[in-house]
Amino acid sequence: MKTQTKITLRFFCEYSRFDFELAREFAEYGLYPAVFSEDEIEIETRHLDRLKKIVDLHRSLGINKEGIEVVLELEKHIADLQKKVEQLHNEIEKLKLHERLAEPETLKNLGLLIEVDDPITIP
Helix, strand or coil, rough: CCCCCCEEEHHHHHHHHHCHHHHHHHHCCCCCCEEEEEEECCEEEEHHHHHHHHHHHHHHCCCHHHHHHHHHHHHHHHHHHHHHHHHHHHHHHHCCCCCCCCCCHHHHCCCCCCCCCCCCCCC
């Protein structure tokens, strides 16, 4: 079983000097995964980068929770599109290679093309 390291939201907020109630509101809204108990809110450390990004978006641009949600979704969408572009680029390169391999000059250089002076005609 893999254990996850957690920190309290209160500790994160004190460390980063961010409003605890606002961070709690962001968690309740679903901007980042948090574990709620009776007296504390915890965050797995693997989600800290996302929380830091949320805090930065709010601080630097004054974006509210709805706007942050849109920005995060757009970032995910862009990342997915970039991955798809890379896959398509790789496919194009493979097709170019296949095309070059099918060129008569390439086939001749590889010894796979035999030139015939008199073509054979089939009656």
